[in-house]
Amino acid sequence: MKLFTKLTLSAAALTLLTACEDELDFQYHDIEPLKVIEGTFTQEGGGLKITLTTPMDEPLDTTPLTDADVAITDLTEGTTYQLTPDAEGIYRLPEGIVPLTGHEYAVDVTTAGQHFKATSTMLPPTSIDVLEFSWIAFPGTEQASLQVGFPDPEPGVENYYFVKIYRNDRTFTWSLARDIYMVDGLVRVNFFLTDREPKDDATFYDMLEPGDVVKAEVYPVDLKMFDYLMSAAMPGKNMIDYFSGDKCLGYFLTAPVASQTIVYDPEKIDLHN
Amino acid sequence: MRFSIVLAALALTMSISGQALAMSKEHPDTTLRLNEVTVTATSPMTRLDNLQAGAEKLDPEILTGTPAMLGEHDIIKSMQLLPGVNSEGEGSGGIQVRGGTSAQNLIIFDGAPLYNPTHVMGLFSTFNEDAVAAVTLFKGPAPAQYGGASSAVVDVMHRPGNPDHFRGTASIGLLSAKAAVEGPIGSRLTYAVAARRSYADLFLKLLPDYKSTIMHFYDVSGKMRWHVNSRNFIDLTLYRAEDQLGLKNLTHMDWSNSFGALNWHSRLTDRLTLTSNITGTIYSTSMWMDVNGVFQEAQGHIKAVQMKEALTASLSDAFTLDAGLSTRLLDVKSAEWHIGENTESELRRGWETGLWASVEGKLNEHFGLVAGMRLSLMCGLGGNPIYNFAPDGTMIDAGTPPKSHITKAYLLPEPRLSLTYRLAANNVLRAGLSMTSQNLHALRMTDSSLPFDRYALTSNLVKPERCTQVSLGYVQMFREGEWEISAETYYKDLHNVYDYCDGATMFSDVRLENIILGGRGRSTGLELLLRKNTGRFTGWIAYTLSLTQNRIPGINDDRWYVAANDRRNDLAIVGMFDITDRWRISGSWTFNSGLPLSAPDVKYDWNGLTHYYYTHRNGYRAPSAHRLDISATYRKVNPRYSYEWSFGFYNLYNRHNPYIIFFEDDDTKPSGTKAVQYSLFGIVPSVSFTINF
Numbered sequence: 001m002k003l004f005t006k007l008t009l010s011a012a013a014l015t016l017l018t019a020c021e022d023e024l025d026f027q028y029h030d031i032e033p034l035k036v037i038e039g040t041f042t043q044e045g046g047g048l049k050i051t052l053t054t055p056m057d058e059p060l061d062t063t064p065l066t067d068a069d070v071a072i073t074d075l076t077e078g079t080t081y082q083l084t085p086d087a088e089g090i091y092r093l094p095e096g097i098v099p100l101t102g103h104e105y106a107v108d109v110t111t112a113g114q115h116f117k118a119t120s121t122m123l124p125p126t127s128i129d130v131l132e133f134s135w136i137a138f139p140g141t142e143q144a145s146l147q148v149g150f151p152d153p154e155p156g157v158e159n160y161y162f163v164k165i166y167r168n169d170r171t172f173t174w175s176l177a178r179d180i181y182m183v184d185g186l187v188r189v190n191f192f193l194t195d196r197e198p199k200d201d202a203t204f205y206d207m208l209e210p211g212d213v214v215k216a217e218v219y220p221v222d223l224k225m226f227d228y229l230m231s232a233a234m235p236g237k238n239m240i241d242y243f244s245g246d247k248c249l250g251y252f253l254t255a256p257v258a259s260q261t262i263v264y265d266p267e268k269i270d271l272h273n
Numbered sequence: 274m275r276f277s278i279v280l281a282a283l284a285l286t287m288s289i290s291g292q293a294l295a296m297s298k299e300h301p302d303t304t305l306r307l308n309e310v311t312v313t314a315t316s317p318m319t320r321l322d323n324l325q326a327g328a329e330k331l332d333p334e335i336l337t338g339t340p341a342m343l344g345e346h347d348i349i350k351s352m353q354l355l356p357g358v359n360s361e362g363e364g365s366g367g368i369q370v371r372g373g374t375s376a377q378n379l380i381i382f383d384g385a386p387l388y389n390p391t392h393v394m395g396l397f398s399t400f401n402e403d404a405v406a407a408v409t410l411f412k413g414p415a416p417a418q419y420g421g422a423s424s425a426v427v428d429v430m431h432r433p434g435n436p437d438h439f440r441g442t443a444s445i446g447l448l449s450a451k452a453a454v455e456g457p458i459g460s461r462l463t464y465a466v467a468a469r470r471s472y473a474d475l476f477l478k479l480l481p482d483y484k485s486t487i488m489h490f491y492d493v494s495g496k497m498r499w500h501v502n503s504r505n506f507i508d509l510t511l512y513r514a515e516d517q518l519g520l521k522n523l524t525h526m527d528w529s530n531s532f533g534a535l536n537w538h539s540r541l542t543d544r545l546t547l548t549s550n551i552t553g554t555i556y557s558t559s560m561w562m563d564v565n566g567v568f569q570e571a572q573g574h575i576k577a578v579q580m581k582e583a584l585t586a587s588l589s590d591a592f593t594l595d596a597g598l599s600t601r602l603l604d605v606k607s608a609e610w611h612i613g614e615n616t617e618s619e620l621r622r623g624w625e626t627g628l629w630a631s632v633e634g635k636l637n638e639h640f641g642l643v644a645g646m647r648l649s650l651m652c653g654l655g656g657n658p659i660y661n662f663a664p665d666g667t668m669i670d671a672g673t674p675p676k677s678h679i680t681k682a683y684l685l686p687e688p689r690l691s692l693t694y695r696l697a698a699n700n701v702l703r704a705g706l707s708m709t710s711q712n713l714h715a716l717r718m719t720d721s722s723l724p725f726d727r728y729a730l731t732s733n734l735v736k737p738e739r740c741t742q743v744s745l746g747y748v749q750m751f752r753e754g755e756w757e758i759s760a761e762t763y764y765k766d767l768h769n770v771y772d773y774c775d776g777a778t779m780f781s782d783v784r785l786e787n788i789i790l791g792g793r794g795r796s797t798g799l800e801l802l803l804r805k806n807t808g809r810f811t812g813w814i815a816y817t818l819s820l821t822q823n824r825i826p827g828i829n830d831d832r833w834y835v836a837a838n839d840r841r842n843d844l845a846i847v848g849m850f851d852i853t854d855r856w857r858i859s860g861s862w863t864f865n866s867g868l869p870l871s872a873p874d875v876k877y878d879w880n881g882l883t884h885y886y887y888t889h890r891n892g893y894r895a896p897s898a899h900r901l902d903i904s905a906t907y908r909k910v911n912p913r914y915s916y917e918w919s920f921g922f923y924n925l926y927n928r929h930n931p932y933i934i935f936f937e938d939d940d941t942k943p944s945g946t947k948a949v950q951y952s953l954f955g956i957v958p959s960v961s962f963t964i965n966f
Binding site: 054058060230 | 486776934938950
């Protein structure tokens with residue numbers, strides 16, 4: 001449905017006859033920086049990063065904060081683990097500790113007199129069974145559509161999924177899915193990734209180059225995370241708060257990840273329509 | 274400028290009750306053809322006699338005389354040039370009145386309600402000017418017979434057909450072609466039919482790259498009037514408008530409005546008239562896409578069947594009484610989603626009844642009033658799954674009650690009062706008070722209405738939207754109505770204004786009641802008008818100063834914030850000049866303060882992508898918008914036909930007015946971020962040719 005939203009909004013653009021684009025000289029308000037906590041833990045490891053927001057007229061600052069007390073508690077077993085930052089400033093679980101399927105976890109972050117808390121449940125894993133490109137014909141161009149297909153790990157239970165796409169190991173785009181997206185036994189998500197014809201002024205996010213390695217990751221997520229991600233898909237509005245306690249941005253996710261890669265080769269892609 | 278239109282006095286009763294009787298008194302001989310009266314260029318001074326505050330009976334010819342975008346004259350869009358009325362944004366065909374949104378207006382056509390009656394994703398209204406006989410706009414207190422709108426009422430009447438001879442018109446412009454015919458059939462029947470269709474798709478099919486493109490709209494309407502006898506006539510009106518947009522076998526969007534209306538006007542006695550009305554309206558939307566075997570479709574509809582009985586009694590020479598009853602069944606599908614092999618939908622049904630009585634008249638030579646009361650009863654009906662909220666806020670299933678079961682009933686009194694005080698022969702003071710309610714809540718994904726907005730119906734969880742409005746105005750004419758000045762101020766207070774919860778989109782949950790929250794709204798403003806009504810040069814300057822705010826729990830820390838439809842300053846300068854008998858030029862210059870804008874204050878890295886944080890809802894303003902539109906019309910009249918060429922420029926000085934403002938990464942900028950303004954239209958030329966026979 002994220003694609004639907006995009007289609008609805010872009011439909012207005014189809015009607016435009018003399019549309020034009022201008023850059024604005026925008027004067028932003030000054031506000032105190034907010035903390036941003038991003039914690040993702042999978043069966044393969046993961047970590048938690050704390051950063052600060054950056055004023056709009058400055059380059060994005062992703063320098064991690066390393067002076068926080070971070071603890072993760074396995075609420076199912078009652079065990080608490082203290083996390084320590086590594087050389088890159090990422091807080092890691094102790095060696096050999098990974099989240100377990102069916103367990104609920106809580107994270108507690110304390111820094112500069114502020115406290116933030118969130119929970120997440122590790123759901124059963126899925127696998128990527130379909131990862132393929134096809135050309136979709138649009139007026140005057142063709143777009144490469146990437147379909148990601150994966151089975152529902154818990155038939156009969158409503159599940160939600162976070163699907164990320166990387167271009168050469170850098171985040172390219174993402175989407176959401178539910179079991180209702182199932183066709184022929186697989187939950188299927190389509191991404192329009194690139195025009196066939198190269199663009200002169202294309203940015204990293206505008207299109208793929210032949211030979212690019214495209215990686216898809218699928219995370220089964222709980223409803224709270226799904227709602228959070230749904231709010232992240234809404235342009236021009238804030239995401240809902242994931243953490244309780246003091247105000248901060250970000251999320252805490254424990255989820256099994258399934259991943260697979262494909263190389264973008266325009267000559268080997270079939271036309272769908 | 275002179276014009277003549279044929280109206281039925283009783284039909285006028287539907288739009289401005291009381292005035293119709295006043296007219297019939299002025300033209301007693303018209304009863305021979307059941308109250309048909311010819312309204313010929315009534316003096317602007319007669320507007321001072323109008324007892325209804327905030328009401329404007331609009332002359333379609335003047336409205337369509339203003340410059341038009343792409344040569345498409347649009348009666349609804351032309352209203353945007355009036356004080357207190359503005360557009361939703363650049364290029365939008367919807368109107369916002371006194372701080373309301375376009376979805377809070379009631380638009381009726383021959384008594385039938387229309388929902389989002391726009392073409393081309395909202396650029397034009399679906400009203401073909403050739404089909405329209407009269408338009409009345411109620412910005413202030415609407416008469417008690419109108420219910421279901423917490424903002425303005427726009428009452429449009431279809432042409433009934435020329436009773437004397439056949440007439441026709443056909444025109445072609447850059448965007449569409451249209452035709453209309455009307456005339457008598459025998460001595461007791463008249464008809465009028467009008468149709469319009471865009472034709473860009475016919476040319477697109479000739480281009481190989483674009484042959485799969487589907488892009489067209491049309492509207493067609495017809496009205497037939499049967500003069501049963503000297504005391505009765507019956508009107509049948511049929512209407513359909515549809516837009517289609519898509520790519521063959523890949524994606525498709527369409528939305529349509531259809532209605533049928535049967536109106537029986539009966540003069541029971543010389544002092545008593547009865548109008549019976551049955552209408553059925555269907556508004557439906559559908560969009561689907563089929564990508565790599567994954568089919569997704571979203572549908573929605575509003576179906577309304579209504580019956581109405583309206584009685585007008587002349588109590589004395591000075592007073593008339595209007596009373597009536599209307600009842601309407603509503604069937605609202607807020608969404609039906611087909612995704613792959615699965616389907617989800619939400620349907621709500623309601624039964625809306627209104628009972629009203631209203632007295633209009635002059636107490637003495639100075640005082641006049643329209644005092645009415647409407648009782649609105651809204652019953653949510655069963656037949657579909659309904660929900661409740663648990664104490665922790667979780668939505669829980671409350672079962673599926675039988676179709677006839679009333680899930681919740683709301684009885685709301687809606688007083689309507691207009692007072693006028695004639696200070697002198699050339700000026701009048703008007704005051705108004707009204708309470709109104711609306712049971713159909715449009716939930717908009719953007720700040721403008723789109724065909725695919727979802728609609729919530731008042732239910733056990735959703736309350737009727739309530740609006741209280743007070744207004745005070747002054748009108749003065751100079752030189753026998755040649756010049757007119759007016760000033761009007763208003764204050765509106767709204768309850769149960771619904772919006773999506775923070776973080777929710779229209780696709781978040783098929784259960785719409787689970788993702789919306791109700792709050793409050795308020796609006797205040799001052800409207801000033803200077804108008805030249807007669808002579809070779811006519812026109813007006815309209816200025817509105819206004820403030821519109823909302824407060825909805827969970828948004829902006831529960832504090833009041835400037836609403837997305839707030840227009841602080843709104844100025845329109847309109848002029849029309851008859852250079853000769855054949856040439857006419859017209860122009861309009863409009864200025865609007867920048868629209869409120871939620872812009873980010875800071876940015877942050879999120880999953881390897883840049884995201885933004887917005888401290889305040891609508892905490893910024895977009896750049897102001899202004900433009901100059903001009904047109905020139907050449908008209909040649911021959912004995913058996915006439916024709917007209919129209920040339921125009923929309924946005925003559927090519928101002929780039931903001932339509933969408935967004936923020937994005939740009940590696941070439943020191944900050945890595947830029948703000949981009951997207952504008953819909955630069956300068957747009959137009960030409961059209963019309964032939965009348």
